[in-house]
Amino acid sequence: MVVALLLLAAALLVWPGRRSGWRLSALVGVRSRKWKLPKPNAVSVAIAAAIGGWATLGIGGGVAASVGALVGWRRWQARKDLRHRLSTVDQLAETLRSLVGELRAGAHPAIAAESVAADAPPAGAEAMRALAIASRTGVDVQQAVQEPLLAETAHAWALAQQHGLPLADVLDAVVRDLEQRARFAGQVQARMAGPRASAAILAALPILGIALGEVMGARPLHVLSSTAFGQVLLVVGIGLVCAGIQWSARLTHQAVLP
Numbered sequence: 507m508v509v510a511l512l513l514l515a516a517a518l519l520v521w522p523g524r525r526s527g528w529r530l531s532a533l534v535g536v537r538s539r540k541w542k543l544p545k546p547n548a549v550s551v552a553i554a555a556a557i558g559g560w561a562t563l564g565i566g567g568g569v570a571a572s573v574g575a576l577v578g579w580r581r582w583q584a585r586k587d588l589r590h591r592l593s594t595v596d597q598l599a600e601t602l603r604s605l606v607g608e609l610r611a612g613a614h615p616a617i618a619a620e621s622v623a624a625d626a627p628p629a630g631a632e633a634m635r636a637l638a639i640a641s642r643t644g645v646d647v648q649q650a651v652q653e654p655l656l657a658e659t660a661h662a663w664a665l666a667q668q669h670g671l672p673l674a675d676v677l678d679a680v681v682r683d684l685e686q687r688a689r690f691a692g693q694v695q696a697r698m699a700g701p702r703a704s705a706a707i708l709a710a711l712p713i714l715g716i717a718l719g720e721v722m723g724a725r726p727l728h729v730l731s732s733t734a735f736g737q738v739l740l741v742v743g744i745g746l747v748c749a750g751i752q753w754s755a756r757l758t759h760q761a762v763l764p
Contacts, residue, residue, distance in 0.1 A: 566737030601630025
């Protein structure tokens, strides 16, 4: 028995750790495959919400939950896209600022764009490589640059090449415009915090009313889930709330968009 325990302890001492497993996988060329959950999308979110709403509040609850989940998912994606757009504008302005510095130092436009692309963030590196290729091959810059936010930059680049204008000065004006747009969008987004909070509170008032009704003994959940009239009211009410959320989000989104 003692010998068996000693052998077991020795085996545990020499048992390979995670790093040894990683080194072995790297040498052999085999990578462990980890099962990952699929990323949620609008369809999966709507189906999951519909199942939960149907199980809780009936068919009307399923429809209402599905509509509410779709609107919530769309608003979350819109906020995510807006943050990405603001970050992209900042990155592009920083990249163009570096390009202007290289041009003022006397570098050729193609060489300057390639040099900036080596250290630029992803949003600006691809555009700088496209500018370098267009400058070397003589391709139309406006067709080479695919980033919509750099359309003005490509237009200014083409005008500078056609009319012999100082490219650094022209791009410097474009950089100032981008920075001003990003600064203004950030200020407006901060000022929109109040209206967005008011819209969220107004959207949550029906839920608060249902909770108060349950506390008072009016049983609104029973009416909404067990009667045909309540099912219709549930769907119509959620539809109106979602319409209000969409409308207020559209107004605030258009004001913030750079």
